[in-house]
Every structure is written in structure tokens, then in C-alpha cells.
Amino acid sequence: MEGELFLLKDAKGRAFLIHLKEGGVFHHHRGTVPHEEIRKAGPGGRVWTHLGEELSVHHPTLEEYLLHMRRSATPTYPKDASAMVTLLDLAPGMRVLEAGTGSGGLTLFLARAVGPTGLVESYEKRPQHLAQAEANVKAFWQVENVRFHLQSLEEAQLERESFHGVALDLMEPWKVLAKATEALKPDRFLVAYLPNITQVLELVQRVEGLPLKLERVLEVAWREWEIRLPVAHPRFQQVGHTAFLVVFRKWKDC
Structure with a gap:
């Protein structure tokens, strides 16, 4: 777990690069998430802050x-x-x-x-x-x-x-x-x-x-391009x- 890289994305598409640490906590303006929960969710999973904000979990691409x-x-x-x-x-x-x-x-x-x-x-x-x-x-x-x-x-x-x-x-x-x-x-x-x-x-x-x-x-x-059906x-x-x-x-x- 120590040093593993993850990328969290919130509902507005904002991205946060995280280096996992034992006992670490991720701080979002809409609450916090323990690093252990991020590790358990894994790439493609989801976590929620203590205030209910949903975050998707990913391995960061090179970009x-x-x-x-x-x-x-x-x-x-x-x-x-x-x-x-x-x-x-x-x-x-x-x-x-x-x-x-x-x-x-x-x-x-x-x-x-x-x-x-x-x-x-x-x-x-x-x-x-x-x-x-x-x-x-x-x-x-x-x-x-x-x-x-x-x-x-x-x-x-x-x-x-x-x-x-x-x-x-x-x-x-x-x-x-x-x-x-x-x-x-x-x-x-x-x-x-x-x-x-x-x-x-x-x-x-x-x-x-x-x-x-x-x-x-x-x-x-x-x-x-911004795609918001039916508008682009x-x-x-x-x-x-x-x-x-x-x-x-x-x-x-x-």
C-alpha cells in the first residue's frame, strides 16, 4: 500500500493524485476518505467521503x-x-x-x-x-x-x-x-x-x-469538446x- 498511486475524481471531474500511506487520509472540500478505503475500492471502484461526496478511483494514466x-x-x-x-x-x-x-x-x-x-x-x-x-x-x-x-x-x-x-x-x-x-x-x-x-x-x-x-x-x-446531450x-x-x-x-x- 505504501506509496501506491491512485487518482480520485469527483462529480465535477476534478482530479486528485494520491500517494497512499498507512493511516493516511484524503481531504476533499466535501469531506475525508481514509487511504485504506481507497485501496480496498481499487481502480474502477468508488468511495464516499464522510459527508457523502462520491469519488471514482483510478490508476492514473501517464497524461x-x-x-x-x-x-x-x-x-x-x-x-x-x-x-x-x-x-x-x-x-x-x-x-x-x-x-x-x-x-x-x-x-x-x-x-x-x-x-x-x-x-x-x-x-x-x-x-x-x-x-x-x-x-x-x-x-x-x-x-x-x-x-x-x-x-x-x-x-x-x-x-x-x-x-x-x-x-x-x-x-x-x-x-x-x-x-x-x-x-x-x-x-x-x-x-x-x-x-x-x-x-x-x-x-x-x-x-x-x-x-x-x-x-x-x-x-x-x-x-x-463539451458533450451534454443534445448539445455539443x-x-x-x-x-x-x-x-x-x-x-x-x-x-x-x-
Whole structure:
């Protein structure tokens, strides 16, 4: 029971991530529920607070976990993280290089994509962020396929052409571009996550002279709808722009 993860949802769809503890109690504004009752109900079950509020019990999905986990840095949104996995064309058994780790949201998507036989090498130079990311990843994903490095990628010693993909979530990714490119296998992908178009233009300019070809620059749209039969309309609150994804493919060195 100790440390088990559950997600509770109330009648209004509000979600609450719970780490179970012996003798623990969940506090909702409409009452309390002992952790033991949550464990007994199990995923797909229901519990009630002492004031009669009904809560559904679930194992959190990766998307739900990322949105509700503790964070020390702004997380990569699930829509962008899942797109990055696709753009990197990751599969079980592959090795992927990540910098920076942030709160570990993208790390989880990468780790699950490459599976138990793959490996994620994740670099983060800020100790507080790395500690939180490591705790977040280990709480959700017990597979030992992530190596965390408290280090800037600029200082790292990387084997040449040893990674199937590179994911960069850095304010100035051009500072590590040459090193990351050298570590990437030919005909594989480097994807950068950048909040503003000025960073995108700077990155594309800095690629000159490296064996990288710009494949595309895109934003990921995610538009949810509210369904209340017989009425349907887009939700009034939407996640708009989060980041640009910049995709490069590596050429063979001539």
C-alpha cells in the first residue's frame, strides 16, 4: 500500500493524485476518505467521503500523472511529449538522449517508448529540478531504464553516434547542438521543444555547418469538446500555444 498511486475524481471531474500511506487520509472540500478505503475500492471502484461526496478511483494514466505530479519546472505538456515520441520515431530497445530533465514529464514518455530494453540518458544541471524529476519518474515508472545526470550536456562525455534520438528542452539548445548531433546516429532525429518563435529562428540559424537538415517546425493543437446531450460545443477553456517542436534529421558525415 505504501506509496501506491491512485487518482480520485469527483462529480465535477476534478482530479486528485494520491500517494497512499498507512493511516493516511484524503481531504476533499466535501469531506475525508481514509487511504485504506481507497485501496480496498481499487481502480474502477468508488468511495464516499464522510459527508457523502462520491469519488471514482483510478490508476492514473501517464497524461493524468504528468498534469498532477509535483513539479519544480514547467512540464512538457502531454500533447507535446507524445508528439515528440512520434517525431523521434522511438521504439523498444532504442537509446535516447534528453536535456534538460525539468520535472521529468518528457522523461516518462521517452522511457515508456523505449521500454525495458531501451535506455534514456537524461541531463539536468539544476539539482532541485533533477531531484524532483527523479522522484516523479520513480513514483510512476519502476522500470530501470533511465539514467539521471546532474550535469550540463555541454560537459558530458558522449559516445559518437550512439543514440537513436535526441530530445532537447533547453532555453538555448544551440549551445549543445554540436555535441548532441555528434552523439546522434545518422538518419535519426533531433527534436527541440521551444516556447517562442525567436528561439526557433536562432536554432535554425545555428544549425549551419552541422550535418542536420530541418524537417519541420510545428505546433500541436489539442481541442476538447463539451458533450451534454443534445448539445455539443468546444470547451470554453482550451490549452492554446505551449511550444514549437523543431525537428532535424541527421545526415551522414561526409
